Amino acid sequence: MFEPGCLPMGGHHMSQPAYGSAPRHTAGGASLSTDELAEELNRVFAEEIEAAMRYLHLANAVRGLDRLTVEPILKRGFSETIQHAEVIAQKIRALGHVPRVELQIACPGEPVTARESLRIALTFEEAALEAYQDLLRRVEGDVPMEEFIRSQIALESAHVAELKELLVG
């Protein structure tokens, strides 16, 4: 569910390991340098920012009677996705980097049905989930980062599950 206030902010997220600019090699085999990790986080940052923009657009593009039920869901998606982006930005800052985002997004100025809006949301939420799953594999061995990414995966999985449930039938 899109639960209000479900920010992935466990205590461990704020206690960052000290990363240097040189490649770091952890016991678990992760060998991403700080720069590489920041780059990976920038990618998911872009995913979240773009998803938020899409949610905002969809919330205002959906038409029909079902708008009454779908609009709050889409707006909640927007709020939570922006929160996710902020958490990622904090992670990037903690690495000594400034979050960087380059987007190429086009949202057509045409109305969409409630069902279509949810289908589109499911499409980009699944993409975000896959991005976190891939990132998890890349940070293997960096336990705090692994835990953080796992918490993000749990949240994204919940989003995907809810959207799938809404689209049944």
Added chain:
Amino acid sequence: METWKEFEHNVVTHSAAHHLMAVDDLVRKLGYARVSDVARVLGITRGSVSVSLQPLKEAGLVQQDENRHLRLSAAGQSLVDSIKTKRHVVQRLFAEVLGVSAEQAEIDACKLEHLLSNETARRLVSFLRFVDRGTAESRRFFEALRSHDSQCSHEPSACPSCPSACLADTLRQG
């Protein structure tokens, strides 16, 4: 129908054409293509790729298997092949025949590749075949073309190509 409205009826948009070509290039290079690979190739987010691919899947141009690997359908492959051919032909026409710089020719070919009709592309292929034959006629054609370019007097009244103002002069900026 007004010509500009034909853009709306084009089979694929510029963006969609690049998504299709990225899938094709990745499958040729790696043997597979995933959304993440396409995103990296195009320098955009996975979300954007996924949303853009959806109508292409619905149109039957792209297929995705149970491992979420992408591949082009026969129709998608045919479309990509024709777009790549058009890019190649237009690029050669601009660079080799008209003398546009290689870089600009590539940029302009990229802009046109998905918009050009097959009919026009076929005529361009025919023209390039004439050029590539390297016969005395084609060599004379090139010599005449290049010497003619340097002979523009910028005098519309003396030019059969310019209706009122000098066409070359209108393109001096930029």
